[in-house]
Amino acid sequence: MRISTRSTAPAALALAFALLPTSSCAGLPQSQLRPDAAPAERSGPVVFPFLKWLRDSAVEVVFGKPSCKAKAQAPAAAIQSRYRNDVVIRFNVTSSEEEGALARATEQMVLDVWAFTPEFVDIRLDKDDVKALLTLLPKSLEPSILIPDVADAVWATFPSTSPEYDLESTFAKAARSRRPVDGVGDVFFHNYQPLPVIESWLRLLEAMFPSIVNMTSIGKSSEKRDIYALRVGAKAGASDPNNPRKTILITGGVHGREWISTSSVNYLLWSVITLYDNENLITKLLKEFDLVFIPVVNPDGYEYTWQTDRLWRKSRQLTKVRPCRGIDLDHAFGYGWDVAGRETDPCSESYGGEKPFQATEAYRLAKWVKRETVNGAQFVALLDLHSYSQQILYPYAYTCSVDPPNFENLVELAVGLAKAIRLSSGEAYTVSSACEGAVAQAYGADNAQTRVEASGGAAIDWFYHHIKTRYSYQIKVRDTGSYGFLLPSDQIVPTGEEMLSVLKYLGDFLLGNNGIEGPLWEQPSRHGNDLRRRRR
Incomplete structure (x- = not known):
């Protein structure tokens, strides 16, 4: 790819300052936004106010003023924290009696069934409720843990940083x-x-x-x-009830x-x-x-x-x-x-x-x-x-x-x-x-x-x-x-x-x-x- 000398300097400057921690509009690393993060997890390079201002100014010169709209759509700490104690467990069900007991227990405890297939049933629940669930089930049903930390898995699905520009307005x-x-x-x-x-x-x-x-x-x-x-x-023209338009619907x-x-x-x-x-x-x-x-x-x-x-x-x-x-x-x-x-x-x-x-x-x-x-x-x-x-x-x-x-x-x-x-x-x-x-x-x-x-x-x-x-x-x-x-x-x-x-x-x-x-x-x-x- 050919890059003109005119664009190299600002691009390099923006790249150099992008290596510093991002501004509030560009998003923060997971460890800095996690509500339960320990002080050690939040530690990182010290950014002096002057350098932060210089970095943000350089980015604005190259890309324009950043929009905070995209970041406003990123998850608040509360979204992640609501799952802080949740796990996903799996039961390998082998009989109709086991499935019946599991169905009644999940209904009684109003649990979140993630998947049910001929091979397994996955359930999300608070880890403190696992013991109560097992008391309602046959001893033959022993769970295995699929996702030990739902909060971290939730966080990982959101964009880790905001895009360089506002996709909604750009589109x-x-x-x-x-x-x-x-x-x-x-x-x-x-x-x-x-x-x-x-x-x-x-x-x-x-x-x-x-x-x-x-x-x-x-x-x-x-x-x-x-x-x-x-x-x-690719068909042009209005629809004709006498000549049905074959349609595939994808939802x-x-x-x-x-x-x-x-x-x-x-x-x-x-x-x-x-x-x-x-x-x-x-x-x-x-x-x-x-x-x-x-x-x-x-x-x-x-x-x-x-x-x-x-x-x-x-x-x-x-x-x-x-x-x-x-x-x-x-x-x-x-x-x-x-x-x-x-x-x-x-x-x-x-x-x-x-x-x-x-x-x-x-x-x-x-x-x-x-x-x-x-x-x-x-x-x-x-x-x-x-x-x-x-x-x-x-x-x-x-x-x-x-x-x-x-x-x-x-x-x-x-x-x-x-x-x-x-x-x-x-x-x-x-x-x-x-x-x-x-x-x-x-x-x-x-x-x-x-x-x-x-x-x-x-x-x-x-x-x-x-x-x-x-x-x-x-x-x-x-x-x-x-x-x-x-x-x-x-x-x-x-x-x-x-x-x-x-x-x-x-x-x-x-x-x-x-x-x-x-x-x-x-x-x-x-x-x-x-x-x-x-x-x-």
Whole structure:
């Protein structure tokens, strides 16, 4: 890279002073912001006021005055301190009796179930409550510790320093002026991004690629935030109800704390747009299908995780128990809703409301989808991204006693999606019905066993049954428990690349090639490799 002599001196000066501890606007190292940090941990080089002023002045000369807006979105010490005594533990459940006991205990103690698979159940709780939990469980259930310090893991997911400039205003200005931003992908996927930055970035993409991208709001959340969707497709002209537009819907951010699901949808969106006209499979796909991306279905919950509670799961809607806000959107849809017929606790993490579609966001999504079908859209596939546990789940979630009509095709494609991931990254994703609890073989025809989490009202069931979405999947992305919902930001690009492999395989399958057209989906994309190299 050629650097002019004119720019070398200020750049070198800025770099030299950047090695000093940063100003209050640029962020502080973790050890200086941790509320429980010991004096020794806070120790560091002494910065004299004159040097600090000189350093800040030099940076302002080169980069302009820094904005504190980005830092205001970083976690306050209170967000981290609320988890100071928390751990995540894992139980390997081997019988229906063990799962039933665990389900009753977690409900009684109102615990936060992080994951339940046919192999394990992960739970977050105060370490002082572990003993009380074990008294409610069979002696055969012995936990292992997955995350010994949740507070540190929470902190690590936030950007360690503020960006050199305000991403939100930078993207917004570029969108208004309709000018591209060089390296926008490098900047955006370097960290998890707060909601205002995501919304500005989506507007920028529409401005940069107006011929194939259209941005819309599908409705307002319970706290009156827009739920944004971007439609990407090469077809021009208005929709025609007599000539249905085949549509693939990709959603993320149904649960606020699952930041990697939101970043993965954004990564797919960016990849599809930038690969159009550069890669045959994606180009073909966009000529035959519309792809609709909704990165944050639950904007209220997502925003709350940035401002108040990093591990908040539900929406922020008021319930009949005023202190217990929020509805689990993935138990709020109107098919198989509350199939067990039991009263659920609004304080529960899996509370689906008092009736179907009580959750504003689920209602808005369903209403928008129905309106789209009337206007000529045919939803042929749904990829609903969640975290974590590396699973590909197909309908039904509400019961194991009924198989979907195209059961064999659903399973065959799901296995192909898992294979595409394995070929691209080496990571193993399991395939199973969404109805299966921690002990898959325990459920008979009546599905009467007590499950660790409520099963009805899932989005994939409603889409499959009511919208006739033939290929409806919930994909739980990385990882398998080392970090859980607190996946480090250096996993954003690799996880996004895995989901790009999934989308390519799905697209090839829907184009009639049964997922075996060629090696296009078997290799990480070129721009994904570029992003990884630049992060090192």
